[in-house]
Amino acid sequence: MNPLNPRQDIDVRPIRDDGVPEWTRALNTGFLRPPSVSEAEIADRGGYLVPERTLGAFDGERCVGTFRSFPQEITAVGGAAVRAAAITNVTVTSTHRRRGILTRMMARELAAAEERGDVVATLIAAEYPIYGRYGFGAATTAAEWTVDVPRTGLDPRRAGPEDGGRVDLVDADEVRKTGPELYERFRRAQPGAVDRSERWWRIATGALLLDRVTWTEPFHAVYRDARGEVEGLLSYTVDDRWGDAKQPLQTAKVTDLIAVSPAAERALWRYVCSIDWVTRVRTGWRAPDDLLPHLLPDPRAAAITSQADWLWVRILDVVAALEARTYAATGALVLEVTDGQGAAGGRYRLDASPEGVSCVRTTEDAELTLGIAELSELWLGGESAVRLAALGRVREERAGAGPLADALLRTSRRPWCPDIF
Numbered sequence: 001m002n003p004l005n006p007r008q009d010i011d012v013r014p015i016r017d018d019g020v021p022e023w024t025r026a027l028n029t030g031f032l033r034p035p036s037v038s039e040a041e042i043a044d045r046g047g048y049l050v051p052e053r054t055l056g057a058f059d060g061e062r063c064v065g066t067f068r069s070f071p072q073e074i075t076a077v078g079g080a081a082v083r084a085a086a087i088t089n090v091t092v093t094s095t096h097r098r099r100g101i102l103t104r105m106m107a108r109e110l111a112a113a114e115e116r117g118d119v120v121a122t123l124i125a126a127e128y129p130i131y132g133r134y135g136f137g138a139a140t141t142a143a144e145w146t147v148d149v150p151r152t153g154l155d156p157r158r159a160g161p162e163d164g165g166r167v168d169l170v171d172a173d174e175v176r177k178t179g180p181e182l183y184e185r186f187r188r189a190q191p192g193a194v195d196r197s198e199r200w201w202r203i204a205t206g207a208l209l210l211d212r213v214t215w216t217e218p219f220h221a222v223y224r225d226a227r228g229e230v231e232g233l234l235s236y237t238v239d240d241r242w243g244d245a246k247q248p249l250q251t252a253k254v255t256d257l258i259a260v261s262p263a264a265e266r267a268l269w270r271y272v273c274s275i276d277w278v279t280r281v282r283t284g285w286r287a288p289d290d291l292l293p294h295l296l297p298d299p300r301a302a303a304i305t306s307q308a309d310w311l312w313v314r315i316l317d318v319v320a321a322l323e324a325r326t327y328a329a330t331g332a333l334v335l336e337v338t339d340g341q342g343a344a345g346g347r348y349r350l351d352a353s354p355e356g357v358s359c360v361r362t363t364e365d366a367e368l369t370l371g372i373a374e375l376s377e378l379w380l381g382g383e384s385a386v387r388l389a390a391l392g393r394v395r396e397e398r399a400g401a402g403p404l405a406d407a408l409l410r411t412s413r414r415p416w417c418p419d420i421f
């Protein structure tokens, strides 16, 4: 029992329509932000919180735990949009931690998500150890590079597109017009990407200023191909740093770079790496196999400065999840899936080929035994069953089942979720 607060009768329930201010105070407290809640914050949250999907843990009238989910689409391997329950705003007040409040809120949401027919649940984890116990696996990773611009070997006179395309700076209105459509094209082709709301675009372009976030207006640039079609969007901010010898030492920080063609990717990275005064470029969180280093004459000018797990996925419906994706190889595999918390456990036979897939429950002998967290980690193609077996997290019941799982499930490019939610 937590000695700070011995009360046991904590009630976990959805908030009422008038419960937004108290819930928001608890959220700010849990995230160690100033707890007072402004009118603007209440109005903003009131606009998008869904009370029946917004849980509070109540000690009497006081909210001491927050948790909410919202409907999301995540792109599976092959491009299908899969129904997800996106989980966010998870906090338990410091006086009430480690007595099972998160576990109760999570159990309630996962049961509700299964009931709704969501195929997976998703989240971005604040800390690595929190969510594995609930069946979540780190399904995408992200890396950030810092580019030492003088070392790239890029000649600014030759940094522009060589394919008849062009790069133009555009204003925020233009981004709100062209960005959403471009992003839709991008995410349909990017396993691990999730949909962006209109609110996302308003925040990214300064149309909605949140009083808890310090806003710096970014520059926006688009790449248009030779026909004038927008194929890429770059947003970046630049600091104002000069050295003692009056030399420019500016860092450009990329806040978003979305491209639907390699030409657009190349043009936008080369553009941001060739702006006068900018001596460093921080890329923001990218796919771990981003092309960037190899778009520079000297790839070593781009050094990875940070790398971490990113999107965590929890499969709720194994059949629907495995049948939603495509497979580049042909093979059959019997999986024994264990699931302590949910209904996803059982034995499944996967028959996959480039022509199609079927996944059914079976009584055949298992070839590979793994937890639902491990299957979730493998689902988007970014992790390897052979690696997980070496770590003792997957067990081969038949020799060769691990490499076969990799041949079926792994993908040539890594999955990537560019967003945080």
Ligand SMILES: CC(=O)SCCNC(=O)CCNC(=O)[C@H](O)C(C)(C)COP(=O)(O)OP(=O)(O)OC[C@H]1O[C@@H](n2cnc3c(N)ncnc32)[C@H](O)[C@@H]1OP(=O)(O)O
Residues within 6 Å of the ligand: 030, 031, 087, 088, 089, 090, 091, 092, 093, 096, 097, 098, 099, 100, 101, 102, 103, 104, 123, 124, 125, 126, 127, 129, 130, 133
């Ligand atoms: C998707 C998102 O919103 S990510 C944001 C997550 N929130 C935060 O990081 C804010 C700060 N932290 C918190 O508010 C809380 O510590 C929470 C929400 C992470 C956990 O809430 P709690 O109510 O303390 O968790 P609960 O008591 O249900 O823990 C269940 C188990 O998880 C473990 N656990 C919980 N949090 C952590 C952690 N941060 N690190 C390691 N283990 C943890 C507990 O030790 C416990 O283990 P046990 O079952 O072996 O005893």
